[in-house]
Amino acid sequence: MIRIDVTSKHYGESQVLGPIAFEIAKGETVAVLGPSGIGKSTLLRIVAGIDTRFEGTVQRPARMAIVFQEPTLLPWRSVIQNLTLVHPDLSRDAAREMLAKVGIGDKADLFPGQLSLGQQRRLALARAFAGNPDFLIMDEPFVSLDAATAQTMLDLTKTLIRDVGPATLFVTHARNEAEALSARILELRGTPATLGPHLISAKEKP
Amino acid sequence: MIRIDVTSKHYGESQVLGPIAFEIAKGETVAVLGPSGIGKSTLLRIVAGIDTRFEGTVQRPARMAIVFQEPTLLPWRSVIQNLTLVHPDLSRDAAREMLAKVGIGDKADLFPGQLSLGQQRRLALARAFAGNPDFLIMDEPFVSLDAATAQTMLDLTKTLIRDVGPATLFVTHARNEAEALSARILELRGTPATLGPHLISAKEKP
Amino acid sequence: MSGRGSIPAASLFGLLILWTVAATLTADPQVLPQPWALAGPFLRELQSGDLLYHLGATLLRVIWAFALAMAIGCALGLVMGRFEKVDRWLDPWLVVFLNLPALVLIVLCYLWIGLNETAAIIAVTLNKVPNVTTVIREGARAFDPNLDAMARVYRMSAWTRLRHVLIPQLAPFITAAARGGLAVIWKIVLVVEFLGRSSGIGFQIHLYFQLFDVAMVLVYALSFIAVMLAVEWTFLQPWERRVRRWRVA
């Protein structure tokens, strides 16, 4: 069970986040929507425990996986090492298989800098999926991909959620992605940002 | 008049681009489509003159502006300096106005690292628009933005094209963006990538 | 600001205590005098004007050599780091000059140019340039190619590129070279002074070492260190804080 209770978050003088509280149950998927610059990434960093300079409390499990808004790979290690170093338990074969799933199976021995940006993003996704996390955090995971590839990634995410059952929190601008993952939708609004009025979540719709 | 005539482009042993030839007239807009990893960014870098290790020739004007797939800002200079240093002729007032247009007018004195990724991308757009270029090159310029902001950016681009009339070459995964800019569409396909069979361009449609 | 100043003060005080303990354990003022035993000799040298005279002489040499070595070293390092071809050609020279003993260079300079200030400064500069060059070269090799491409496409002028694109990326290397550089220069100035000048801290230190007057050796050494601490705190660190602002913001 993940419990988020942020009272406020300031950068210097300016307050970015107001009171934001919600919970995510095991196996549940939550999507955060909101315009650019509202504070979605800030919220995710707080939830992930990267940013600790805020008022409030966050309860989270230990086994987490994150997909940042930018790929954030180790440019000096090969593509496959970017999986195996982060997940020491992952065998090389499993790593290769994971790379193949995201469509960069033939790039295992290149450096990340030799991938296209879309391929780097998929590697970051592979890294997040490979660990069978209890809590999956993703910041706009499917942008910069063509429609077909984005669909593949979305399907992969669905499979992971079905098989491993992590709590999932992700940011997106595309409402259809949230719906595809049957996510509860939280919308950030205003300055400082707070959760908008409860929207009909994808789950409740049918 | 911009004339691109690439015979081939290799990375090491593997050939990424096959023969690709096209022209862009002054005031014309060309959109490049294709799946992730096909070679769109590679092509754009060749056209911009950043990558010179290819077979073929490119004719381009001197006054160019580029929006990379990643923001590529000077992190150690303030947001406004990222405009004024690149465009020494741009007055501070004009720069502020430009920032306001892309919706980050209040961030002029922050460092780029203090912006959200979407705001950084908009700064990169502002930088490209501010120079009144003869040739505008953009690599997935409108991703990572919410629908409303993306629309604003699209409108700004339209205005620039109408007022300044640059030749424009841009990569996108969203066919509707290409249509909104009335662009001629080029589709990259295959390995090595070549131009797909001629598609009905947005212009020709009506 | 007062909070910022108090830790260094406390830290230096700790060093003083350590020294006192060491001196008490040594129990031989000829080997290591107590810190307060230096007050007398210090005031004496200060009043006689000797201290300031020699300190001034050394500082002048250090400043000249530092400015020259940094300018030449940065330029060379930048060029060698950016242009592989030049690097291939100059690299062996760099290794040779890097490892040429200070003594050899200094003596050759003195014999060629004469026992004068010019020779002293050139000798120090020649000794130091390879050090600066190696550090800056590493920095230049680590440049971000994307920013380079951006600067090229937007046709930024050479000067703007240097000042706003390249130097900020080099900043940590420049501070490392400058800080380590001052220290190395001053070590070489000591050798230069002791080999052929009639003034300067190095001259005095060797003199008093010959006389086995450790107190005076320390008085002179510490005077220079005090100046260096002042330089650290009034120039280097504020400058560093300024150029690092974007990182912490």
Place this chain on the structure above:
Amino acid sequence: MSGRGSIPAASLFGLLILWTVAATLTADPQVLPQPWALAGPFLRELQSGDLLYHLGATLLRVIWAFALAMAIGCALGLVMGRFEKVDRWLDPWLVVFLNLPALVLIVLCYLWIGLNETAAIIAVTLNKVPNVTTVIREGARAFDPNLDAMARVYRMSAWTRLRHVLIPQLAPFITAAARGGLAVIWKIVLVVEFLGRSSGIGFQIHLYFQLFDVAMVLVYALSFIAVMLAVEWTFLQPWERRVRRWRVA
């Protein structure tokens, strides 16, 4: 490989020509002998075994001091660069030790520990540690916070983080410190040897300098430089190429 080797060779040959010209202009073999005039003395020293003996002694000291100084300096620099608090406390000490004249440290070491090998190596190490620390600290301050966050969230082990996240970022700083470091260490070893050892290149150089025998001074200095060139080409540069592969790919 042959292409790679030929430029350094040509470059060294150019240096040799420069030397010949300088020697011809100097026209005084006692000030600067012709390069080939060193062949005789070199062979003599080689055959008598003196050269190898002293070279060995110096190399042993250099290796020890280098290993110690790099290990301690990297650790200190890493900690100071990452933890602002520690940095605040230790920074003044760093400046003091950075600027403490080699002579003072060496003499104190000899007086405390005795005129022996341990004292010599400790003296060199103490002289060099602050230099390494300053360079590495700059590197540690420039770490990418995003990679840090990634490593934290994925709970990478401390060792993996050090080896695969931190050290690769430090690589240019480590090479700069190592390369400059070897050079500085060897300069200090020379002083150490001349002040209180009975073997080593520094000892020989000072001996022959006292005799004004420039040829022998050069024979010994160049022998060490030759070793350093070999180290550059067989260790440092291949290592550097390896860790830089990802940049050029």
Place this chain on the structure above:
Amino acid sequence: QDMPTVRAAVLQIGTVNWELATITENGLDEKHGFDLEVQPFADNGATRVAVEGDEADIAVADWIWVARQRAAGKDYVFIPYSRAVGGVVVPEDSDAQSLQDLAGGKIGIAGGPLDKSWLILRAYASREYGLDLAGETEQVFGAPPLIFKSGLGGETDGAINYWHFLAKMKAAGMRELISVETAGTALGLNPDTPLLGYFMKESFIEANPGIAQAFYDASQDAKGLLREDDAAWEAIRPRMNASDDAQFEQLKADFIAGMPVRGPVDLGGAERFLELMAELGGEDLVGQATTVPDGLFADVQ
């Protein structure tokens, strides 16, 4: 006025300064028709670089060194100054009675393996006791102050140092085991051969005829003053860095004892000395000067 200037490059703390200061302070330079200008340096090597680089006209060295340079083609000429040489001192409570007793021990030596005192003592030990001093002892070569300190601290069993450090060591209670003079005499060397002296370039003498003699006269006058007049010592006492009266007296006595007699150098004695040095130090020490080069010693009366 057209009095020639003589620029002397000396160690700031060198004992030669005592003599030079006596010369300038008593106007002995003007009396002999030149103007003495003293340039202090911190290292012996520096003084030699100064003369070689024509920044100074004279400096101090031992004549073996000057002979070596002359044989190598330099036009250096030697003017006697002092025959003061060192000796071996041992701690007060040491059991050592002769060099033999140092076998197996550790000797601190200032000036390196080619130090003349060390070489003479080695020859003496081998002649007298059949002892290979270099082989049977451990040598620690070091800067004079370090040898001084480690000698006093008992870290070494014996110490060979420059004479003014020896004087201080003796003043501190250390005992002279044997002086180099005694050893040299036993080896058949002429103890009156002055080892240390000034050297200047022949070209300088040619440009200033009579300058060598004039300088020698001034030096001799100064020595005379110092030999006879305690006031002259008081005048230079501040330069002597004697921390107490005992040191002062020891330094004074040893300085006077080291004054060579006036007159030309005994060439025969010099030749024997050089031979011995060549035998002991080999080419490392004497270079190509296997015999005393012609014109090495200035023609002074």
